Amino acid sequence: MKRLLGVFNRNERNDDREFLLIQDNNRFDIKECSGAGDKKKYGNYRLIKKRNGIIGTGKSSGDGVFDFRYGPVTGGINECGMLHLYTYGERILSVEIDASYKHRGMEKRMTGKTPEEAIGTAEKICGNFAVSHSLAFSSSVENALGIKTDETVNRLRITALEMERIYNHLYVIEKLAAAAAQKVLSSHLSAMFEEALRMNKILFNMRYIMNYNLIGGVKSIPGLNTINKVLDWTEKLSDSFSTIYTYSMESGNFLDRLHLTSVLKPETAFGIGVTGPALRASGAVEDLRINNSLITELQVQHKEEGDSLSRMEVRAGELLNSLDIVKNQLKYIKTSHARKNTESGNIPNTDGKTGKSGSGTGASESPSGIIVYYTEINDGKISYVFASTPSLFGFKAFSETITGHIFTDFPFSLESFGVHFADLAR
């Protein structure tokens, strides 16, 4: 099934052609928009086209309807985004989301730079999805210039991506637990979250794994002692997370808040273009990692109900699966160490192709859905870049599903989608 993930024009003089970024399973194609036919075919065309403006389910008006402005400075949401919640009494009638407070013009900042310089900017679009952004961008550049990476680099990139997934999923589940006042659960999860960030620092030298992935390679190969330390941690986290999570699934107080909250139907999810855990919680078995032959341990988590509880269950399952993936990838790197008997760093291999021209797409499965980059390179400098981020579709899905609920359901709905204003606003 084809899915529209991006709409762009290059803003060049005498060129008002519009291009569509279309996903067809694990292929990402750029196609010129043929007009009304394409616009009708893809229901989310207008949403993507207006992604820098206000998104949501529109204004509601009438006697007694109140525009509750939540943001940009609140105690409830960490980020500086604005939500207009149109309420009648307690009931939410519609939601409008304004992310312009956080707009930093990151794509524009990337143009004119070399890919090596721009990769740092891509990571800073959304710091907690740094690896996903960096990986999608670097693979778009590598595809554009025909750069190949070796197996060790690919396995280290998978490890970094899964380490990112682990701490992001811990964060989301902790947020849901804290919103339901599950203090024991949320305290333990917060400790695990901090521990996961420290492990990133040990393994990749940065808590948020920035400056690690490079064009054509990675910065360094972790040493044997480091790998052993992380392998021990994966065992411990796997045990402690499963124990506390199993306990929490017996807490009626907790489950009642999540069960049947913000039900996302599969047809709505496909219509909006939702990907990631939110789509998998609505019954679809879809994951970009399925096609990666190096990830043999992958078990795609999916649920049928499509509510906040299902989304949390999918994330918990993915977290444990990610730990298995990390374990096996690191074991491979350990054996390759033994083979080469070296702990030296890895020098990115670009075969002298970085000064050339070309265009390409690259994608990665971030903790909240698919991130795709389309990059055009002219004589070694980036002339155009387009980033499709999962939070756009996540926020739209949130606004569709929160309708009819009351304000106390708000955190359970918003957090379960794992969306971030930084990722949406860019």
Add this chain to the structure above:
Amino acid sequence: MKWWPLYGIKKKLTEQTEYLTHHTVEKLEGNFSRSLHIYTIDVGNSNVLNFDIHALKSSQYNTHKFGIFFAATPRHADLLIVLGCPTRKMIEPLLETVNQLPKPYGIFWIKGCSAGMSLYDLKVKNIVSVLDGCPEPAEILAVILKLVKRTGS
């Protein structure tokens, strides 16, 4: 099966370390050595600082034992932590937030990694400390403790 709220009650997660920094800080007016309430405002950072503040609330740091609490509104706060460099649209909300702080107050600015305006250009008063880049939670906590003339442990 155990009554699950008792799970992990014997785990000692809080770290017994001193949080020290060489970073210099200005004088914070008022005596907050036993109790300091903090409000954090994101003005356009890459989310790394938001996550680090979230990590600072974890059991390892246990800020409550130092009397450090995170307030839900600037009106209850003694120290405002500004996370990032302000985007154009966040200037006004930031100045209004500063306006809502009860006196005496201090402002701790963590610049983060993305570009934006300077708080000095906006003529924000009472800036007691400025950190470049994205410091780790231990560094942030060390600066806060130095502001209230404590060292931790």
